[in-house]
Amino acid sequence: MRKMIRPCGLHCIKINHLGVTLGGQEILKDINLHIHCGSLNAVIGRNGAGKSTLIRAILNDIPHTGNIEFKDRENGRIQKLKMGYVPQSMNVEKQTPVSVYDMIAAYQSSAPVFLMRGSKIRQKILEHLRIFEADYLIDKQVCNLSGGEQQRVLLSMALMDSPNLLLLDEPVSGIDQNGMDLFYKTIYHLKENYDLAVILISHDLDYVRRYADQAILIDQTVLKQGSVKEVFGSREFAQVFQYGKGET
Amino acid sequence: MSMFSWLHYDFMKYAFLAILIITPLFGVMGTMIVNNKMAFFSDALGHSALTGIAVGVVFGVNDTNISMVVFAVVFALLLNQISSKVAASTDTVISVFSSFSIAIGLAILSKGGNFSKYSSILVGDILSITPLELWYLLVILLVTVLFWLIGFNKLLAVSLNRTLAKSRHISVAWMENLFAVLTALIVMLSIKWVGILIINALLILPAASSRNISENMREYHFFSILFSMFSGNVGLIISYYVNVATGPTIVILASIIYFITYWWGRRNHI
Numbered sequence: 001m002r003k004m005i006r007p008c009g010l011h012c013i014k015i016n017h018l019g020v021t022l023g024g025q026e027i028l029k030d031i032n033l034h035i036h037c038g039s040l041n042a043v044i045g046r047n048g049a050g051k052s053t054l055i056r057a058i059l060n061d062i063p064h065t066g067n068i069e070f071k072d073r074e075n076g077r078i079q080k081l082k083m084g085y086v087p088q089s090m091n092v093e094k095q096t097p098v099s100v101y102d103m104i105a106a107y108q109s110s111a112p113v114f115l116m117r118g119s120k121i122r123q124k125i126l127e128h129l130r131i132f133e134a135d136y137l138i139d140k141q142v143c144n145l146s147g148g149e150q151q152r153v154l155l156s157m158a159l160m161d162s163p164n165l166l167l168l169d170e171p172v173s174g175i176d177q178n179g180m181d182l183f184y185k186t187i188y189h190l191k192e193n194y195d196l197a198v199i200l201i202s203h204d205l206d207y208v209r210r211y212a213d214q215a216i217l218i219d220q221t222v223l224k225q226g227s228v229k230e231v232f233g234s235r236e237f238a239q240v241f242q243y244g245k246g247e248t
Numbered sequence: 249m250s251m252f253s254w255l256h257y258d259f260m261k262y263a264f265l266a267i268l269i270i271t272p273l274f275g276v277m278g279t280m281i282v283n284n285k286m287a288f289f290s291d292a293l294g295h296s297a298l299t300g301i302a303v304g305v306v307f308g309v310n311d312t313n314i315s316m317v318v319f320a321v322v323f324a325l326l327l328n329q330i331s332s333k334v335a336a337s338t339d340t341v342i343s344v345f346s347s348f349s350i351a352i353g354l355a356i357l358s359k360g361g362n363f364s365k366y367s368s369i370l371v372g373d374i375l376s377i378t379p380l381e382l383w384y385l386l387v388i389l390l391v392t393v394l395f396w397l398i399g400f401n402k403l404l405a406v407s408l409n410r411t412l413a414k415s416r417h418i419s420v421a422w423m424e425n426l427f428a429v430l431t432a433l434i435v436m437l438s439i440k441w442v443g444i445l446i447i448n449a450l451l452i453l454p455a456a457s458s459r460n461i462s463e464n465m466r467e468y469h470f471f472s473i474l475f476s477m478f479s480g481n482v483g484l485i486i487s488y489y490v491n492v493a494t495g496p497t498i499v500i501l502a503s504i505i506y507f508i509t510y511w512w513g514r515r516n517h518i
Contacts, residue, residue, distance in 0.1 A: 098404070099465070105401065
């Protein structure tokens with residue numbers, strides 16, 4: 001199993017002048033972020049503010065301008081940044097014959113999953129599922145998992161590469177209040193005990209207030225960035241969320 | 249051994265070999281076509297065979313097999329490109345381009361009242377396959393198996409979540425295009441024996457039946473290949489004795505298997 005390492009607080013990820021233009025429309029412009037390892041950063045903003053686009057741009061899934069640096073703060077050495085991504089959901093309808101093993105092995109292994117079940121990769125998957133108490137799910141069909149179970153499985157998968165930066169889209173459907181509490185507690189536990197930074201798109205300001213270290217309020221560009229307290233008390237925050245409190 | 253008397257005829261021997269190659273091939277390809285909801289796509293490819301022949305006739309190509317394959321590959325790549333760019337839903341885009349290409353094909357082939365010359369491709373005739381054409385099929389089977397061994401995990405990864413696949417450095421566009429091209433090749437190389445009208449049924453039914461009762465990728469592939477080979481071989485023998493076209497007989501059997509697995513899967517809550 002992956003060793004738990006206390007976050008050293010010495011790495012940082014810098015996103016410089018990131019911009020995205022899709023189909024002639026400028027969706028994000030001049031985004032500058034500074035993320036420390038061991039911190040939980042919540043991206044908030046109204047619907048259509050470009051939150052998901054930001055994550056996809058950081059992942060290099062869509063063309064963007066600007067760059068992303070991963071630095072050792074002590075000596076400024078630039079390292080290769082490993083990113084883990086937890087999507088909101090997977091593309092599985094009812095009856096899709098994809099087990100949790102199949103799904104994770106498809107991303108993590110080259111042993112063809114239609115032919116055999118590699119015992120080595122199976123062990124590795126089990127170890128990581130165990131972190132989230134999800135090892136009993138390994139032979140279940142992904143489409144039959146509850147929202148919370150699916151999130152735990154996806155989190156285990158993202159951790160398998162020992163990422164420096166974990167990007168998450170907060171689950172919005174198929175998850176109840178208890179599930180959400182568990183989700184945030186898990187993320188909190190991760191950032192406390194593993195040497196990684198978390199960027200989380202959040203739709204629920206209550207959870208952000210309780211769990212996040214930093215908040216990033218965006219609307220096409222960064223309106224306000226800082227500690228949760230700072231951001232929540234800011235004029236920009238009040239402007240964006242003056243209607244429909246607590247919901248984004 | 250009167251039960252195997254049909255094997256005395258060369259044409260039946262070749263047909264039998266063709267079925268032994270085509271059915272596992274379709275069983276395998278079908279799994280991903282169904283997973284990716286590409287049934288409409290493969291159907292459009294089948295129909296584009298007519299246009300491929302027409303293009304060959306216009307350009308005076310002797311072997312219309314070549315123009316069919318070339319056209320289908322271009323058509324498949326084009327469809328992939330357009331459906332990823334255009335905002336309209338994929339099935340609408342496919343339908344528009346498929347109808348357009350069929351119409352062109354039919355218009356050209358029917359010029360001068362000659363269409364009946366080409367109508368055999370609608371139903372197909374597996375009994376007319378030659379040894380050389382069997383080799384083509386064998387080659388495409390080997391290519392598919394190789395592609396599956398090397399690329400299946402990536403194909404599945406892309407189908408489950410494109411952004412996640414991309415974040416793991418899987419070239420999403422490449423995998424999608426390779427799969428589309430392979431589908432085009434397989435459909436074109438087997439369409440003369442299976443027929444435009446039912447080729448899609450053979451691609452979809454075994455995988456769809458297997459889906460009714462499978463819980464993971466190994467079961468999915470195993471049952472898909474099994475159902476495909478079973479309905480293919482039994483269909484060939486029945487069609488010989490009952491004296492009806494082979495393709496439809498196979499599809500009827502495959503459909504019956506679908507209904508049985510549907511019922512069985514419902515009963516056992518899979």
